[in-house]
Amino acid sequence: MKEAVGTTDLTKKYQPPGGFKRLLVKSPIKQEILAVDKVSLSVAQGELFGLIGPNGAGKTTLIKMLATLLLPTAGTAEINGFNVVKEEGAVKASIGFVSGEERSFYWRLSGRENLMFFAALQNLGAQAAKERIDHILKVLRLDRAADDMYYGYSSGMKQKLMIARGLLTDPKILFLDEPTKSVDAISAREIKQLIREEIVNKQGRTVFLTSHRLEEVEELCDRIAIMDKGKIHFVGAVAALRQEVDQKEHYFIEIKNLSLGHFEDISRACGLNSTVTGGHSSNLHEFEFTFKNGRQNMSEIIGLILEHNGEIVSFDRRRPNLEEMFVKYLERSVN
Amino acid sequence: MRPLNKALSFLIRDFRMNVSYRLSFFMSFAKIFVSVAVFFFISRLFGKAVNPYLAEYSGDYFSYVLIGIAFSGFVTTGMSAFSSSISSAQSQGTLEAMLVTPTKLSSIILFSSLWNYLFNSFNVLVYLVFGWVFFGLSLSRVNIPSALVIILLATLSFSGMGVISASFIMVFKRGNPIDWLYGMASSLLGGMFFPAKVLPVWLQPFAYLVPIFYALRAMRLAVLKGYSIMALSTEIAALVVFAAIILPLSFWSFKYAVREAKTDGSLVTY
Numbered sequence: 001m002k003e004a005v006g007t008t009d010l011t012k013k014y015q016p017p018g019g020f021k022r023l024l025v026k027s028p029i030k031q032e033i034l035a036v037d038k039v040s041l042s043v044a045q046g047e048l049f050g051l052i053g054p055n056g057a058g059k060t061t062l063i064k065m066l067a068t069l070l071l072p073t074a075g076t077a078e079i080n081g082f083n084v085v086k087e088e089g090a091v092k093a094s095i096g097f098v099s100g101e102e103r104s105f106y107w108r109l110s111g112r113e114n115l116m117f118f119a120a121l122q123n124l125g126a127q128a129a130k131e132r133i134d135h136i137l138k139v140l141r142l143d144r145a146a147d148d149m150y151y152g153y154s155s156g157m158k159q160k161l162m163i164a165r166g167l168l169t170d171p172k173i174l175f176l177d178e179p180t181k182s183v184d185a186i187s188a189r190e191i192k193q194l195i196r197e198e199i200v201n202k203q204g205r206t207v208f209l210t211s212h213r214l215e216e217v218e219e220l221c222d223r224i225a226i227m228d229k230g231k232i233h234f235v236g237a238v239a240a241l242r243q244e245v246d247q248k249e250h251y252f253i254e255i256k257n258l259s260l261g262h263f264e265d266i267s268r269a270c271g272l273n274s275t276v277t278g279g280h281s282s283n284l285h286e287f288e289f290t291f292k293n294g295r296q297n298m299s300e301i302i303g304l305i306l307e308h309n310g311e312i313v314s315f316d317r318r319r320p321n322l323e324e325m326f327v328k329y330l331e332r333s334v335n
Numbered sequence: 336m337r338p339l340n341k342a343l344s345f346l347i348r349d350f351r352m353n354v355s356y357r358l359s360f361f362m363s364f365a366k367i368f369v370s371v372a373v374f375f376f377i378s379r380l381f382g383k384a385v386n387p388y389l390a391e392y393s394g395d396y397f398s399y400v401l402i403g404i405a406f407s408g409f410v411t412t413g414m415s416a417f418s419s420s421i422s423s424a425q426s427q428g429t430l431e432a433m434l435v436t437p438t439k440l441s442s443i444i445l446f447s448s449l450w451n452y453l454f455n456s457f458n459v460l461v462y463l464v465f466g467w468v469f470f471g472l473s474l475s476r477v478n479i480p481s482a483l484v485i486i487l488l489a490t491l492s493f494s495g496m497g498v499i500s501a502s503f504i505m506v507f508k509r510g511n512p513i514d515w516l517y518g519m520a521s522s523l524l525g526g527m528f529f530p531a532k533v534l535p536v537w538l539q540p541f542a543y544l545v546p547i548f549y550a551l552r553a554m555r556l557a558v559l560k561g562y563s564i565m566a567l568s569t570e571i572a573a574l575v576v577f578a579a580i581i582l583p584l585s586f587w588s589f590k591y592a593v594r595e596a597k598t599d600g601s602l603v604t605y
Contacts, residue, residue, distance in 0.1 A: 014600060029599075061600070067435050071597045089437050097435040103428030106348065108355040113348075120344035121436035121443075123337055165432070 003078070004173050004206035005043035005066060010075035012036040012061050012230075035061040037230035038075065043208060043223075045172070048200045050221035051210045052326060058230040059210045063175055066208070067097050080172050093123075096166030100178035102158045107151040111142060111161050114150055115168065122169045129168070136164045139198060141190075156187030163191065167199070174199060176209040180216060188216070196220055218322035226329060233333050238322055245325040245332070248290040250318045252277065256284050258310030263287055266304045284313065341438060342446050349450030367461050368469075374400045375470040388530050392555045398472055402555050403527040405462035408455040409486065410521055410547050412448070413493025414514055417501035420447030425508075434602065440593055444501060452490070476561035484564055485557060488574035489550035495581030502585075502592035508601070521547045546577040 014033040036058045043049045053059050064070040066077055068088045077084045080094035105114045112133060119129035137143040140160045145153065153161065159179065166174055179195065180188040199205050211217050217224055218238050226234040226241075234241055255263070260276060263285070267274040271291060278286035305312060320328070354360055378397035385396050392399050421444060424430035433443050466472030500513045524531060524538070525547035531539050542548045553570035556562040564571065596602040 017599070064600075069431065069434055069597070069602060070600055071594070089439075092435060092437040095435070097432075099431065101428055101431070104432040106352060106427070106429065108352050109348065113351060117344050117348045118432065118436065120341050121433055121438040123437055125340060 002045045003042055003081075004045045004047065005041065005049070005077075005079055005208055007039050007041045007066075007077040008075055009038040009040055010036060010062070010065065010077050011038055011073050012058070012065060012070065013073045034230050036065070036072075039227075039230075039232050041225060041232060041235065043206060045206050046200070046204050048196065048207045048220055048222050049209065050217040050224040051208065051227060052212075052214060052217055052224060052322075053227035054330065057227045059227055060177065062227070063177055063208070063210060067095060067175055068092060093169070094172050096169065096171035096174045098162045098166035098174065098176045098179055100159070100162075100181035102155070105150050105158070105161065105165075108149060110147045110149055111153065111157075111164075112137070112146040114161065115164060118165050119168050124169065132168060132170075133164070136167050140164055140194065154187075156183040156190075159183050159187065159191060163194065171205065173206045173208065176207060176211075178211050179209065180211065180213060188213075192216060192220055214323040214326055215321060224322075226326065228330055228333060234329060238325075241322070241325050241329065242319065245320070245328050250320070251289050252286060252314075252316040252318060253289070253305075254278075254284065254286045254313040254315075255305060256311040256313055258285065258305060258308055260285065262308045262310070263305075266301060266308070269304065270301050272301070338442070341442065342449055345446035346449055346453065349447075353450070353454070363458070364461060367458060368465050370404065371401065371462060371465045371470060374404065375466075385529070385533075388532050393473075393559050395559075397466070397470065398559055399530075399555060400528055401462060401466045401472060402558055403551055405459045406486075406489075406551060406554050407521075407525075407527045407547070408458055409452075409489055409550075410493050410525075411518075412451045412455045413490055413497045414500060414517060415497065416448030416451040417444050417494070417497040418504040418511060418514070419451075420444055421501050421504050430602070441589065444498075448494075448497075456486075474558065476559065478557045478561045478563060481557035481562055481564050481567055482554060484571065485550060485553045485567070485574070488571060488578060489546065489554075491578040492546040492550075492574055492581055495578065495585040498585035499581070499588050502588040505589075505592040505596050505602070517545075520545050524548060526551045543573075546574060546581075549573040549577075 012035045014029045014035055016029045016031060039058075039062060051059050051062070061070060065072050066079060066084060068084050068091050071085060079091045082090040082094065084091050106117070109117070115133045115136075116126075116129055119133065120126075124132065133146075134143070137146050140163065142157060142160050142164065145157060150158070150161070159181070163176075163179065166176070176195070180191050183191065195207060195209070200207055209217070209221065221238070223235065223237050224241070225232050234244070263274065266272075267289065272289040273291075274287050274289035276285060277288045302312065375397055378395075378400065382396045389396060389399050421430070424433065424443075424447070434440060463472065463474060467474050496513060496517055500511050503511045503513060520541075521527065524534070524542040525545050526542070527547070531542040531548065534542070549570040553562070553567045553574075556567060556570075593602075
């Protein structure tokens with residue numbers, strides 16, 4: 001499949017100001033910072049790719065280099081086949097950039113007036129822009145508020161308008177930097193649906209997304225990359241990360257009328273690693289367990305519990321979510 | 336077509352934003368009226384004493400100073416429009432959104448200053464109309480083609496200085512030595528409020544080093560005495576030389592500043 005985003009050993013170092021500039025500019029950079037360290041990535045066309053990492057991992061620096069807002073120190077990056085340094089104009093024409101920055105609009109203009117202005121900067125003629133904006137606003141269900149002043153918009157509406165701006169030119173690749181930051185759950189769900197169903201599935205665009213909402217990344221992305229201290233530590237599907245971090249399935253069981261001692265006996269007999277995670281009352285306990293040697297026959301455990309007069313109140317199989325795997329992965333990387 | 340469409344979009348944006356602050360919009364005209372009145376009465380008070388210095392411009396201080404103030408707006412706009420458009424886009428948070436579009440930064444800054452130029456040109460007209468209608472300014476001899484040529488050339492020189500100022504703002508964020516130095520030199524030596532003839536003899540030659548000196552002199556001669564383009568050839572030549580030196584320097588400094596800001600990641604910080 002054709003590559004939408006490709007980087008090879010992409011590196012960014014921030015240097016403290018030197019020479020006379022050091023005397024005249026107070027910089028937050030006191031010593032050399034390696035923000036992005038030889039990052040090599042490949043994102044296929046039509047893919048929904050998520051970049052996650054803790055604060056200061058280098059995600060924003062990476063995305064800004066890809067969007068031509070920052071010059072790399074070393075390495076190369078290509079967007080839609082165009083070099084981000086040598087073919088800046090062609091790169092910009094290929095991308096839509098959606099930041100989570102609410103202030104990036106003119107507050108005293110309406111949503112439509114803002115979009116008309118940015119459409120002109122995107123080289124769209126007035127008539128084409130008008131038609132495109134009408135269409136996008138309808139898809140995003142912003143058409144009724146389109147002529148209201150931007151400063152009266154809710155956070156969800158502002159976020160949707162940012163996405164609308166990113167879609168103005170029908171870009172092949174959409175960079176979304178925290179697209180659901182500061183929006184409520186309902187708006188977040190609408191935005192996620194829009195990204196997955198409309199932008200990726202229906203329109204076949206490539207989406208490169210960063211977010212701190214890991215459940216959102218897990219739900220949306222085909223593949224993810226984990227970035228920390230400027231390096232990419234993992235690239236692949238969430239399922240592959242699960243395999244790498246924690247292959248075991250976790251079970252939670254609430255049992256009435258079964259002593260802790262009896263459950264320990266059952267655990268030993270069935271080869272379980274178990275812990276008590278809650279004791280709601282004197283005769284109701286919650287246990288978490290995993291199998292020591294892969295998956296076993298569940299009926300054996302249930303049979304033994306019932307044999308000891310235990311009453312199963314609830315039973316739940318849980319796989320670690322992306323957030324847990326992410327924390328575990330980073331802890332492992334640090335160790 | 337595209338540059339025109341873009342220029343128009345910037346003008347529409349700035350017009351809408353400016354008129355949305357209605358009180359401020361209308362107050363700017365009231366300020367012009369008061370400023371014209373103040374100089375009219377100063378002229379009545381001191382006019383006769385200073386008129387001998389103004390013989391070459393028809394000898395009337397009110398006409399002299401009104402044209403000085405009105406056209407000095409072009410200097411201020413040229414000097415500050417570019418840097419202020421960067422600063423305000425940085426602080427508003429809109430610069431990044433503009434920079435990810437295929438429109439070049441140089442075009443963004445150029446188009447962002449159009450409203451200031453247009454509004455300033457309108458202000459000049461308002462100054463002249465107020466002076467003519469309420470305070471008896473004589474515009475009967477004005478040579479419009481000469482005035483337009485001078486405005487064009489002066490704008491090119493001042494804009495070049497403005498682009499150099501913008502380059503400083505891009506790298507240093509605040510503090511603009513060009514604006515400060517040039518603004519000071521222009522108001523002291525340029526002949527905005529008084530002719531260079533009243534300066535100490537040793538200081539007078541320095542007036543020839545500032546473009547506004549030629550621009551204001553030519554403008555007064557074109558508006559008050561109806562000088563033709565040919566008759567203003569010395570001033571026009573001086574302005575062409577200034578533009579030829581300043582403009583390439585401004586392009587180079589701007590390119591350097593953008594590269595610096597994109598390298599250290601400070602393009603959108605303020």
